[in-house]
Amino acid sequence: MKLGIFTDVHGDLEPLQKVLRALERLGAESLVCLGDLVVHGQRPNEVVDLVRSLAIPTVGGNHDHGAVHYGRDPGLVFFNPKSELHTSLTQPRLTDTNREYLAQLPDALEAAPGVYCVHACYRDRYGLLYARSVIEQIHADAPVPVTLSGHTHRTRIHIRHADGSFEEIDPWRGTERTQVTFTLDRDDANYILNCGNTSQLLFDRFPSVCGLFDTDERTITWRRLC
Template sequence: MRLAFFSDIHGNLEALQAVLEDMEKRGIDRCYCLGDLVGYGPQPEEVVGKIRELGIPTIMGNYDDAIGFEKESCGCAYNPGRETRVGDESIKWSIANTSDTSKEYLRRLPHTIEFEDEGVSFLLVHGSPLEHLLEYVKPTTPPERLERLLEKAGSDVVVNGHTHLPMVRWIKGKLLFNDGSVGRPKDGDWRACYLLVDVNRGSLSYEFLRVEYDRKATIEKIAKAGLPAELSVVLALGEGYDMGSTGESNSMEFTL
């Protein structure tokens, strides 16, 4: 069974379309979206429409919650000052440019999805098994916390998003993945990122895939919409991060 997991599109339609096209070429059996369809980017309505049109199983992210319920904050750990103002401006703009129908869809998204394939059980969550929307599970998260999260999950494999940092951790016979970000990477690589997992009779192999897309088109749309220029800078640079501690590998196999 070939599975794909992606998240944190953040209104970047060009990146989403590129990832969906790449999945089609690779013969994906099923794909799942781990939330944050909206926020930051210039096309929240179109992204929601594409996910709905394709019927992709999707869970709620903190930005989906904020836009769907028209909140003033997404609950993100912004730095005080300009970063907070940019986030708040993005939320207000996204609320104003997302239809009531799409907001209702976002409000109805579940916080988790659980399933089993080929003898391997999966839990999908945006943040963590304990704090579904807001906890940042990072490469620097202590092993003791990871053990508690995986114990709470009770599944062989947990896949989350939220941090925009691709990651894999092997903790006491269980796997924890972060699928990176389609529309707003933060690991120094501007390309859209998603996670490919092959499962066969209790064995699992994975690969983080990077997909180029038309950044220029997205950046031009950000400017045309009047969104903060910082949002374009993040897409242009991939927002630098030390990849050495993420645990990311191009490909690896596990038996669960």
């Protein structure tokens, strides 16, 4: 199966539309979203409406949770004042239907046999994959060999080898290409494949990225939309 992957839309409708068209051209047979549909962009309802209309399986992101529970959950985490401000502005704009939809998004889902999806971590939606301890915990929690994630807005391959060693690969390093393919060629290794981001609204201004995971060929192809 060819599984199309996207994540971190953040209410940014036009890049989402471009990503969906790109995944169709890549031959995606099914789609999955790794969370953060809303907050920061000006079109949260349009984004949620589109994902809902296409019945795309979606995991809940930290911003999805924040937009639903802002002002009611003291445990919410905001990485900066801008994030909290945009959450407070998004919440009242959501329709009741879309608020209910975001509230029921799961923390994890199985997209294909041997492939699980999370936004950041299995235990919560906030963990950043910059710390080795977080990466180790995700690998330890993973019920399957391949985990698809988002949240950091950085395309990465995290590998735990059979000997317990860890490896991180930036597939864009050293290349100016807009499409790269990586082969998961070890059956005794576990992988966390981070798709990157759809939105171009955030401070890092990374290009939109989508992914195509071929479960038969065991390859992941990332496409940058500049």
